Amino acid sequence: MEINKNVKSLKNKSKKIKFEDAKAIIHELQRVLSHIGKRGLALCGPQINEHHCVIFINCMGKKVTMVNPVILNYGKEKIKYPEGCLSFPGKFIEITRPDKITVEYIDYKGDEIKDTFTGLISRVIQHEIDHLDGKLIIDHE
Numbered sequence: 001m002e003i004n005k006n007v008k009s010l011k012n013k014s015k016k017i018k019f020e021d022a023k024a025i026i027h028e029l030q031r032v033l034s035h036i037g038k039r040g041l042a043l044c045g046p047q048i049n050e051h052h053c054v055i056f057i058n059c060m061g062k063k064v065t066m067v068n069p070v071i072l073n074y075g076k077e078k079i080k081y082p083e084g085c086l087s088f089p090g091k092f093i094e095i096t097r098p099d100k101i102t103v104e105y106i107d108y109k110g111d112e113i114k115d116t117f118t119g120l121i122s123r124v125i126q127h128e129i130d131h132l133d134g135k136l137i138i139d140h141e
């Protein structure tokens with residue numbers, strides 16, 4: 001399976017999805033990301049041509065599945081860091097993002113979760129939620 005690199009397609013907003021319907025997409029994201037190896041920290045629906053709000057993260061040993069994630073709160077501290085994207089191989093863009101976020105989402109068991117993240121995983125989550133909104137790293141240039 002090729003990662004979606006079509007900018008026009010990636011700019012489409014993803015739709016919310018019922019947990020039951022998200023299961024197949026979750027499995028496909030896990031499968032595709034596992035084939036990518038260490039450089040792939042996360043993948044979302046639109047990157048496999050499924051324009052639904054599903055994210056799978058495998059960042060520094062922590063695996064998180066998010067269905068219909070919503071960022072409830074941003075911390076005040078912001079950090080600038082070069083960010084890559086599997087849809088734009090070899091491209092890195094310095095992006096300033098809040099270090100801390102609180103996110104509400106449905107997890108891999110179908111439970112509603114509210115959790116706070118900081119550091120790299122917080123950045124990865126913000127990057128993936130941008131994807132769901134049709135926002136790409138090139139839009140930050």
Ligand SMILES: [Zn+2]
Pocket residue numbers: 084085086087127131
């Ligand atoms: Zn990306």
